[in-house]
Amino acid sequence: MAQPVRGRFVVVEGIDGAGTTTQTARLADRLRVDGLALVRATREPSEGPIGSMVRQILTGRIVAPEGRAPGWATMALLFAADRVDHVESTIEPVLAAGGVVLSDRYDASSLAYQSVSSGRGGDDAVEWIRSLNRHAVRPHITIVLDVAPDLAAARRESRGEPAQLYEQNEVQRALALFYRNLAKHIPGDRIVIVDGTGSVETVHDRVYAAYQSAFIPR
Numbered sequence: 001m002a003q004p005v006r007g008r009f010v011v012v013e014g015i016d017g018a019g020t021t022t023q024t025a026r027l028a029d030r031l032r033v034d035g036l037a038l039v040r041a042t043r044e045p046s047e048g049p050i051g052s053m054v055r056q057i058l059t060g061r062i063v064a065p066e067g068r069a070p071g072w073a074t075m076a077l078l079f080a081a082d083r084v085d086h087v088e089s090t091i092e093p094v095l096a097a098g099g100v101v102l103s104d105r106y107d108a109s110s111l112a113y114q115s116v117s118s119g120r121g122g123d124d125a126v127e128w129i130r131s132l133n134r135h136a137v138r139p140h141i142t143i144v145l146d147v148a149p150d151l152a153a154a155r156r157e158s159r160g161e162p163a164q165l166y167e168q169n170e171v172q173r174a175l176a177l178f179y180r181n182l183a184k185h186i187p188g189d190r191i192v193i194v195d196g197t198g199s200v201e202t203v204h205d206r207v208y209a210a211y212q213s214a215f216i217p218r
């Protein structure tokens with residue numbers, strides 16, 4: 001699908017503990033300080049009805065009678081449905097008004113997490129997930145925070161929250177590898193891999209530079 005004509009659409013991605021939430025919020029603050037009038041930070045799963053349900057599945061608050069989480073294909077469909085709702089309710093209106101949308105995760109998360117959890121070694125699942133999301137408006141830039149799985153695991157540990165559905169170390173290692181090769185899986189998109197190690201401000205400077213590379217003419 002074509003890129004939006006107006007506005008700027010930025011996605012921040014990475015494994016759990018990579019810092020996507022922190023860096024999305026920090027970039028939003030920076031752009032507001034820069035004087036941009038309409039900056040909207042948002043996330044997936046979204047705050048909408050399907051996104052809220054998905055969060056309950058991820059944290060184990062909804063379980064099937066046999067105690068099983070839904071399989072990868074069901075999750076891919078739920079995330080894709082949430083994305084349609086998120087685009088319609090939040091992303092497109094802000095872009096149409098000429099604003100900046102910063103999304104903590106988007107369809108790259110589906111390609112990564114649902115293909116890795118399919119256990120099918122990849123391409124078949126990736127192809128199907130891509131087809132589910134083929135009408136999703138394309139970001140102008142996707143910034144991937146690259147963090148060693150061990151460091152991300154230590155950050156998750158220090159939060160002291162119970163592990164969510166995909167937060168096991170082997171899964172996260174496979175995800176880190178997938179994200180390093182993300183450009184291969186989303187041909188045509190602008191993807192920038194940024195070193196996510198260091199202080200919040202150090203990483204923010206790299207994220208901001210990546211943002212500027214997409215929008216500020218040299």
Ligand code: TYD
Pocket residue numbers: 016017021044045058079105106107108109110111113114164166167
């Ligand atoms: P996360 O972004 O870490 O949010 P929180 O701040 O609540 O921990 O959690 C979202 C989880 O959902 C994360 O493990 C990635 C996963 N996910 C998918 O598996 N597929 C998707 O399409 C999206 C958007 C997220």
